[in-house]
Amino acid sequence: MLVEKIKSILGLTYKDYILVKDSDKILGEERIIDAIEAEGYSIIFYKDVEEFRYVFESQIKAGDLKRVLLVLNEDTYVAYDIIKWFSICNLNYGEIFPRLNRLILNQTRALDWDYISIVYENTYEDYSSEEMTHKFLEEVIYEKQHLVAYLKKLEKDLNKLLKEADDYRKWFQIAYINAKRNLIIGKLDLDKKDFVDFSKEFQAYIFKDFGSLSGKSTYKGPILVSKAMDFLLRRKKKTAFIVLDGMSISDWMVLERYLDYKAKTNFVFAMIPTVTSISRQSLLAGLLPQELEKPFSLVNEKKQYYSKVEEYMEESLINYYRGYDLDPSFKDFFITTVINEIDDMVHRQMYGMEGHISDITRMAQTGKLNKLIGKLLESGFEVYIGSDHGNKESFGIGRPRGMGIEVETKSQKMMIIKDYAETKELIEDYNLLEYPGYYLPKDYSYLLSRDDEALTLENARIMSHGGISIEEVIVPFIEIEGEDNYE
Structure with missing residues (x-):
């Protein structure tokens, strides 16, 4: 629903050249970009005056680019002759949700904008004060009738995706929607058997196509956990990689609400069977399980991690930590810390999915992850968070x-x-x-x-893992973005 609102505000049905002042950095989300590009637009993020001048003269004025969305996220100088070429549009949360407070929407992390859109359309009260917007975000959106309405939409979206679930990208979308759905089903204490079951379709996809995923391009990001290290290391940036063992997509959705930082969430396939000894080793060694010296044991994990990173840099720049309490050395350039807390909670859980989500919420409320991310950012690291496998109620x-x-x-x-x-x-x-x-x-x-x-x-x-369900196999791969959505 958010995408349709944005398309309407931008006037995509009747404009060819649009300059949008995106002061709230709304257009940084990949699915929104994909939807606009599907309308035939080339999206250009305006950063450098001279660079865009070249594009304007050689491609836009020449007619090579027929439809262009030029995105500005700050008050950058744009020449008058360029401005005349474009229709100018302001895009911000105040334009999209005029009955909510724009400042509070900007400050609040991990909002599900599609859900916000549904609740917004189904309510008529003025929530534009800061106090009322807090009430909207903390109380109104959790009312049963709104959750039920969103659950119906998620079911509809799932059914549509399942008709065209022919590649890994579609299954990433399905996994994300399913994780949202699972959280609502748990909150409303509903029986999952009453909802669409796609376990056989996912199993069929894994049996048919999982073996070919290692050969696909990872330019935009890793597809398998075994490709994550190469993706991070090729960037040649000062990087900290936090591995939350056993974290599922729904776990991350809960954790993200308690962070002070923006995050971009992508997805990867764990190795199957989805156990730590196989999948986490593959993640940190950058190897397929068949390439590991001892694929069923973690005894060589640290050694193989160092061996992988040393393909890109000298050993003195690398470190390996455990847990939250770490103090990076001034020499550290690429570091990883492994945190077992979620996996430990999974295996001692006695109350199923509801108990697990309660435990994840308490973990998030301690602020340990938020504090660690802040420390790493302050130390100059770019921060990524990964998981080796998910978890499942069985x-x-x-x-x-x-x-x-x-x-x-x-x-x-x-x-x-x-x-x-x-x-x-x-x-x-x-x-x-x-x-x-x-x-x-x-x-x-x-x-x-x-x-x-x-x-x-x-x-x-x-609660456990090791199987072939989508909750165990498709896991989050997260980039902490800080304040700048376009970097």
Whole structure:
């Protein structure tokens, strides 16, 4: 809905050359850019006077660029002859939401603008004072009727995407919408069985296309966790990488609300099976599991991390930390800190998804992550946050014994078996999937639990990971942007 509002304000249906003063930096969001480009516009962010003058003379006046959206985010000088060429438009939160306070909207992080749009259209009260806008954001949007209305929209969006879910980009969108949906379903205490289930479609996509993802371009960002390190290191910037082990997309949505910093959220595929020993090693070593010396053990994780980063810089510039309490050296140029808090909460959780989200909220409220990000930014680092796998509420169907490799004793969603002939019987008895083993050592069999099932005591309700559900497989990859959305 936000996109449609923006398109209307800009007048895309009847203007070819638009100069938009985007003082609130609204047009930095990728999906908005994609929607405008789909209307045939070339989007140019105006930063350098001479650089744009060249584009204006050689491409716009010459007629090579037929439709142009020129974006200014501050009072930058623009020559009069250029201004005359364009229709001028002001875009800010006051224009989009005149009954809300623009200052408060700018100060509040991690707002779901589509949801804000729905609630705004369904209410008629004037919330334009600071006090009333706070009430709108802290109380009104959480009223049941608004959550239900948004849930219906998310279901509609999911059904539309599922009809065209033919590549990883669509599945990233589906994973994001699904995470939003899961949080609302949990808040309203609804039965997820009453909503669209796409687990079979996602499983089919993984079995068909997951094995080809390593060959796709990562110019805009990594697609697999194994490509994240190369993406970060190729930038040659002073970088801090925070790895929140076990963080799902919905976990990040909760954490982000309590940060003082803007963040750009992208997504990557974890390695399957979605366990720490396989996927986090792959993340930090920049290797596929089959390339790891010991893919089922974390014993070499730190060594392999250093080996990867040393492909780009000398060892004295690299560091590896654990937890929140770190004091970077003045020499540090590329650092990583691994934080196990979410994964630990997952495995000790006794109250399912509701209990987990309560724990994540309490974790966010401590401010530890916010403080760490602030310290790293003050030390001159560009900050990224990643995850090795997500998590999932599952229900026990029984526990096989006396076979398989104990890859990670906490995981109850998969089995890795070597030299065991009776896998067919196991598959039948425990409703398992025989995974093709993409990127994994070939001399093992990989058996995975289905979407909401787990290899634990029958009917037990647990939070875990290791399986093939979208909540476990597609995880957030985040860039902390600070105050400048266009950098």
